[in-house]
Amino acid sequence: MGGTAADRGGFVRVRWVSGSFGVILVAGIVITVLVTARPSVPQPVAFNHRKHTEELGLNCEFCHVHVTKGAHAGLPDAQTCTMCHQAAQGTSAEATRVTTLLAEGDPLTFKKLFRLEPHVFYTHRRHVGIAELECENCHGAIAQTVRPPARPLVTIDMDFCMDCHREQGQTLDCNACHR
Numbered sequence: 001m002g003g004t005a006a007d008r009g010g011f012v013r014v015r016w017v018s019g020s021f022g023v024i025l026v027a028g029i030v031i032t033v034l035v036t037a038r039p040s041v042p043q044p045v046a047f048n049h050r051k052h053t054e055e056l057g058l059n060c061e062f063c064h065v066h067v068t069k070g071a072h073a074g075l076p077d078a079q080t081c082t083m084c085h086q087a088a089q090g091t092s093a094e095a096t097r098v099t100t101l102l103a104e105g106d107p108l109t110f111k112k113l114f115r116l117e118p119h120v121f122y123t124h125r126r127h128v129g130i131a132e133l134e135c136e137n138c139h140g141a142i143a144q145t146v147r148p149p150a151r152p153l154v155t156i157d158m159d160f161c162m163d164c165h166r167e168q169g170q171t172l173d174c175n176a177c178h179r
């Protein structure tokens, strides 16, 4: 009979443990969702990188004009798109919409996706112009996307910068990145 009591005790304990594990699991999921659910970035049209880079052969610099010389790479303006889309291009509904929007004088204001806090100093000139690093190192497979990603494909936080700097023997000095 003593065995039964112990079994019951064990059963109760197991239930309690799995119950609190469930609470921790749910809390963990809620926290993860809250932390990772950054607001998505809406864009004026469904731009297609793969079509323009891989299929049409345009260089990144054609649209991101400051990427080798400036701190910021820059996003294209309506004028860049007008060069080709003043006339109808292809047959897709989205290409037709681009031509219509441009004819109406829409500025096609694209919004930044990758963004650092203002206390961090970063420059493309140093990393792309001088060190000749590939875009994929930091931006992942953005050149293969067929529509604008709602969120950055790579999380660029302090560890991300530090890991490469450590591997490549570059500065780990706080003041180099926080000015």
Ligand code: HEC
Pocket (backbone or CB within 6 Å): 045, 046, 047, 048, 051, 052, 056, 058, 063, 076, 077, 080, 081, 082, 083, 084, 085, 089, 090, 091, 092, 094, 095, 098, 108, 146
């Ligand atoms: C050098 C010429 C050129 C430039 C510059 C250009 N495009 Fe295009 N774009 C094209 C061509 C050609 C197509 C049609 C390709 C096809 O359907 O195969 C196209 C297709 C598209 C489509 C449809 C994509 C799809 O998935 O069907 C969109 C959207 C688009 N362009 C947006 C833009 C925007 C926005 C800009 C400016 C940032 C731009 N394009 C700049 C040539 C260009």
Ligand code: HEC
Pocket (backbone or CB within 6 Å): 043, 047, 048, 049, 052, 053, 058, 059, 060, 061, 062, 063, 064, 075, 076, 110, 111, 112, 113, 114, 115, 135, 136, 139, 142, 143, 147, 148, 149
């Ligand atoms: C024809 C113009 C065009 C070309 C060529 C082009 N891009 Fe873009 N790029 C855009 C537009 C428009 C956006 C914003 C919409 C989007 O994300 O698709 C953008 C967004 C980006 C972003 C996100 C920027 C941010 O706001 O944080 C990255 C990174 C990027 N492009 C990298 C590249 C790379 C790498 C190449 C070359 C392999 C390239 N792009 C070629 C037009 C272009």
Ligand code: HEC
Pocket (backbone or CB within 6 Å): 060, 061, 064, 067, 071, 072, 073, 074, 075, 112, 113, 114, 115, 116, 117, 122, 124, 127, 128, 133, 134, 135, 136, 137, 138, 139, 156
């Ligand atoms: C060493 C990492 C790194 C490399 C390599 C890199 N980028 Fe970036 N890129 C960033 C960071 C970090 C940001 C966000 C910067 C900020 O908010 O100040 C960014 C932002 C951008 C943006 C957003 C617009 C802007 O002006 O800030 C575009 C477009 C872009 N990069 C394109 C490119 C292209 C194209 C290449 C390759 C030719 C490239 N990047 C290579 C780290 C990198």
Ligand code: HEC
Pocket (backbone or CB within 6 Å): 116, 120, 121, 122, 123, 126, 127, 130, 131, 133, 137, 138, 156, 160, 161, 162, 164, 165, 168, 170, 171, 176, 177
């Ligand atoms: C993939 C590798 C890589 C990544 C990721 C990277 N860096 Fe760098 N960084 C380099 C290299 C290589 C250099 C040296 C460039 C040169 O030759 O001048 C450098 C140089 C620098 C310098 C100049 C240092 C000095 O001595 O003044 C700063 C500042 C810097 N990086 C900041 C950043 C920040 C901020 C990030 C993250 C947003 C970052 N880096 C991510 C490779 C990287």
Ligand code: HEC
Pocket (backbone or CB within 6 Å): 115, 116, 117, 120, 156, 157, 158, 161, 162, 165, 171, 172, 173, 174, 175, 176, 177, 178
């Ligand atoms: C190679 C560049 C680099 C170096 C070196 C660096 N940081 Fe950072 N730091 C960053 C980036 C990138 C972020 C993230 C900014 C963001 O979220 O946009 C950051 C964020 C921070 C934050 C804000 C909290 C957080 O984690 O987001 C603090 C505090 C900080 N760094 C302190 C330091 C200290 C102290 C040192 C020296 C031991 C240092 N950093 C060296 C790039 C660097």
